[in-house]
Amino acid sequence: MKYVYILESLSDPDRHYVGLTDDLRDRLEKHNNGVVSSTARHRPWRIQTYLAFSDTQRAIEFEKYLKSGSGRAFAKKRL
Template identity: 55%
Template structure:
């Protein structure tokens, strides 16, 4: 399985990050350990949303979409809310597992 995920910075709640990975737990730990240059200065991070895909290329395609202007608008309207916390973690899986 491949995962597309959205993170929100704990200390800078206006900062969000969208990514993809085959190992979600390991990737979140790497973000929080400062091992990613793109997210290190806003660590620690909370996982807000993720979606599992059985196909790597579909996951990468959806990640690219979420990083586009219309994809960010879709995510903020349908996937995550401004005041959302990990207690409200949403998860979805695609139909084709």
């Protein structure tokens, strides 16, 4: 199972991060422990939304979409 997730920074609620992982709990822990350099400055993080995919390629495509301009607008309005 692959998870596409959106994190929200608790220190800066306007800051979000989109990612893809096999283990959601472990990945959130890494974000909050500063292991992920792109999210270390805006800790702590909480999971805002996540979706589970059985198809890896679809998960990759959806993550890529959420990182696009129209995907960010979709996530802001619908997720």
